[in-house]
Amino acid sequence: MLISEKWLRQWSSPKLDTEELSEILTMAGLEVAGISDAAPRLGSKLVVGEVIECERHPHSSKLQICRVNVGRKRPLKVICGAPNVSIGVKTAVALIGARLPNGIKIEKTRIRDMGSSGMLCSSAELGLDDDSAGIMELDKSAVAGVALTDYLELDDRVIELDLTPNRGDCLSIAGVAREVSALTGAGLKTPKFKTVKEESKQRIPIRLEARKDCPLYIGRIIEDIDPGAKTPDWIKERLRRSGLRPISPVVDVTNYVMLELGQPMHAFDLDNLQGGIVVRHATKGEKLRLLDGSEIDLTEGSLLICDQERPIALAGIMGGEGSGISETTTTLLLESAWFRPGAIAGRARYYGMQTDASHRFERGVDPALQARAIHRATSLMLSIVGGRPGPLLEGQDKRYLPKRDRITLRYNRVEQVIGIKIPEKKVDLLLRRLEMHVRRLRRGWDVIPPSWRFDISGEHDLVEEVARLYGYNEVPDASPRAKMVAKMAPEKRVNERLIRQTIINLGYHEAITYSFVDDKLQKLLQPEAEVVKLANPIASGMSVMRVSLWSGLLQAMMTNYNRQHRRIRLFEIGHTFTKVRNKYKEVRHFSALITGDLTPEQWGSTPKGVDFFDLKGDVEHLLGLTGRVDQFSFLPAKDPALHPGQCAELYRGKEKVGILGQLHPDLTKRIGVDQPVFLFELKLDPLQRGVLPKYHTVSRFPATRRDLALVVNEEVSASRVVEEIRRVAGQTLSQLQLFDVYRGEGIEKYEKSIAVGLTLRSGSRTLDDSEVDAIVASVVKRLASEFGAKLR
Known part of the structure; x- marks a missing residue:
């Protein structure tokens, strides 16, 4: 996330320079990934100019001879070939002696026998963006002769934050400013937004059919807007510094409010809607053409914004083409809604998109922000495109809006976890700086987190917040106090290191994959397993705990396969997680995967693909570490993930200890692999139960x-x-x-x-x-x- 430092300091401005501020943010968990200048250093010879005369060059049909007011007694004569140059245009002018970011120095020159005393610049030539189609057009309010750096406030720095998924509340200027204020004690100057008078009575109905996924939808109609209005330069610049390209005044305002407050918004052309708004789930066979021109086949359950006849937007992700704002729009409908994060998470990636709106909605948006955001957007909209605003239109079901529970924070728990005594008054102050509702108890606090801190759910979260604001650097280093006792490892126990080394000697490479896996892949491999679902997954493809190591190994294999590797041999030792009768069970497993040729390619042998018996041989080799291979047996089996004719279960006596086989051909095809894949998974404990070696006299008699x-x-x-x-x-x-x-x-x-x-x-x-x-x-x-x- 990119933020303008000047914009941030309008909300909270501690007496720290950029580097000191960045250090504090990083140490508090908001990692600063980089700092850069908002624009190249343009100097005082790049100024605002106004074209006051414009006539065609006598020797060229493509050039214009312009008289440009740059705040001096006499206007400059500048020859320009830009297609958008005309009388009255205010633009950026490079005076004689100016040096452009590309290294060109402006000198008095002659173009087609006519003198030119400067240059009218495009934004690309100034290093601001890549638009080189014409000269830069500035607002009519720009004053000729003012340095461009001063007019656009280019003396600014851009801070890039690398936020963790749980800090969706900081995906805005307001969110980061709250953190800066809490961390430094600097005041928080929340801008006051003017409320607007209702000048139109036009209304449309809003019906919530998917109430659990969208319990709050607020809209407002604005009539008679000016379709020819232009976005002010100050908004364009803030969007540019935040990594967004200006599009049109209405779209720019919705993007600006999203960056400022953290509430994604959308605007519809009301004249293209049929009836009211319906929020519902997609049904089988529905399609939607999006703003980017692509048409998608909607999956059942996708959350949609619809009118009375058709879908008009993919909720929380992107609007539809048929209802979007255009150059002829005069009546619009503003949308500000709260969508359940689980309803949005993963949908954008499923449809091959990643938008700023979905990025915020899937991490969570403040459920108390929607009305404030629409008021702010309306106020900005009226100041730019004019119009007559109508009343707020609302669909709401409070039963499904998130509610903040009280949390008891014990002082002794703070001391116990952090390891030092922090004065109780200090703890109280830190909690209040985070805008929490705090009530003092005898030996602790009764706390209600603010609506935007949906990542705080228990006492441990509050302790973390206290430590974070107090400063991890303020916690002194201390050596651990514990007796070091060496324990003898049981001689019969097969060392895990030996197991690893043995399979590495067989040509395998160790993989370490996430314990969080894709629910869809897990269901393909173990459709009947009861999985442990994560309440707040860090990504849609990591929403459940793994019940098998196969899902991670297959994803690692696909990554290598897609990079042209065909001979792949991977193994992993790790925990799997299941839920049995409402109890969680954690078991350590040992899994491996092979595919491709049996041996590396070389000129002296014919390639041979691996088969079931190659995998079985490797398993038997590993079983030899126990010293009792005779105790193990392989029995034919069936498993939904494996080939019905090449699947076996491994038993040690009557105890089932593992399974091995070829990945089912249908699954192999679904993951995009065109060669057989073989896997095994063993419980690690039975493989570590060995026997002490015994000496046996070698028979001297013939066999x-x-x-x-x-x-x-x-x-x-x-x-x-x-x-x-x-x-x-x-x-x-x-x-x-x-x-x-x-x-x-x-x-x-x-x-x-x-x-x-x-x-x-x-x-x-x-x-x-x-x-x-x-x-x-x-x-x-x-x-x-x-x-x-x-x-x-």
């Missing part, structure tokens, strides 16, 4: 290997077969290898062939063939009875 090809039903998983073989073969089985799965000729469609290699060895003697045959026969018999397996 015997037997390979079996077993035909089983398609529904029988290989892991179940392997688990049963281990159970039957017992201690003599030193190694078991699954080396082939076959489907095809010679095998029924509902069957598959699983080939396994059994390595048998005894620790005390050499096994003879009869013993090996007996063990293999027992294995085959058990598999036949358990799964209907038969030797191929």
Whole structure:
């Protein structure tokens, strides 16, 4: 947010220079991101001039010979080729000796055999904006000969604030001035706005159908405005320094009031409206053409401003093209409304827009400001475009307007949190400086925050405000007083650092994503999960707490994928948050994602894309850290986020500890990825429960290997077969290898062939063939009875 320092100091002007003021704001949480001059240094030889004569150049049809009054006894002769130069125009004149911001020095010269003693300047040539279509046109009230710097008050600085989302109350000159006054003790000089007399009785009805999202809508009709009026230079300059381009007097006034007070406003051409105003939600199939010329398909639930026949504005974001102010508008309807932040949040980004109005509404606007803003706008409007104002038109439902609750602030709590004793009188003074309603209690205060401080909801917020105004620099440094006790880590516990290092060694990169995620993406991945919603999200795409780490990993993957990275391997260890029976549950999880080629591209090998078994192999490698891989088993499963044929749940005994699989192809397509994506998510605790390694004597006797090809039903998983073989073969089985799965000729469609290699060895003697045959026969018999397996 950009603010003019001169404008700010008209509201509150402490005896501090710009840098000192910026330091105080930054330390109080209103970070100053930069300070710049409002305009280049133009010097005294750039003045206001008035064109008093104008005739065509005898040697050029595009040039004019102008006589210009610059406050001297004799007018200057200046040759100009601007299309808008004419008698009576007041403009910026560069006198002989002036130096323009682009480095050009003005000298007496001859143009087409005619002398020229100066230059009529465009605003682009003065470095004020990029408008170079013609000379700069100033107000008729500008006095010829006055330095342009003095006339436009260009000796000003622009302060850029980087505000956090919770400080929507500071998105205005008034809001920042309140902070400056509270922080420095300087007075707050709130300008008095003249109330206007009602000169018109014209009214239109206002009907609120979406009362929860818009409980207050105020309008006012102004008739017989002058469509040819021009915006005064002082308003243009304040808009420019705030980063806005002047458009027309009516639009400029609404923007000015938004910058000054913080209330976004809109103006409609009343002649283009059919009947009264209706505030409602969009229905399926509705469209709206906006002021920028784009047409959008409205989603159900979007908040709209409508007349009796059609939508005329996307509430809190942008007006419609068919009802906007034009050069022929003579009767207008001013709008000043309060919209629930949740009804606006995310809508602008959904429709591909970001406007100054939506930026403020989604952070929250003072619900007590609407009438004051419309009075201020009316007063400015009448002074510029004239007209006859009508009465205030109001639609209101007080049940849905925010109300401020009383908060009890305990003095001992202030001392406990901040860590120092602040005199009670000082605390009382700081609270009152913030314009809070304060009632003294025996050992504390009863406080009602002002209507614009919707970020203050509890005692902890008040303590923060006291610390902020008292000054964090005033809190002395103190070393923590605590006994340092080293604790032995359990030997059986698998260290988290080892888990991280192991997966990094497998080629993964660690990601750290936000715990706040997009509700829409979360619902795609876990549609049945009960999510924890945030009361005041910092952005629409971060409105719920994550129930899985997948949403963050997928967003990180999409960011890399959209930057031409195709081989992506990411992992994250972090907390997930769920709500079970009205109780919040926080669990630490370990998730990873792979997509693209199995190995980095290189000339000596053919690229091979990753598959389910590559991911499963990485999981098994991690399970090896526990020392008891045999305790884990993979079972086929179904999950709405995963491919129905490539999804498995991981169990440790009977405890479910994770899930892995391929991202569902429909979801892969929806996120704009054209290659398979594989993910796993494990509870971290079961992965950290290891066993102490035990020494086993390496057998000095030879081993015997037997390979079996077993035909089983398609529904029988290989892991179940392997688990049963281990159970039957017992201690003599030193190694078991699954080396082939076959489907095809010679095998029924509902069957598959699983080939396994059994390595048998005894620790005390050499096994003879009869013993090996007996063990293999027992294995085959058990598999036949358990799964209907038969030797191929």
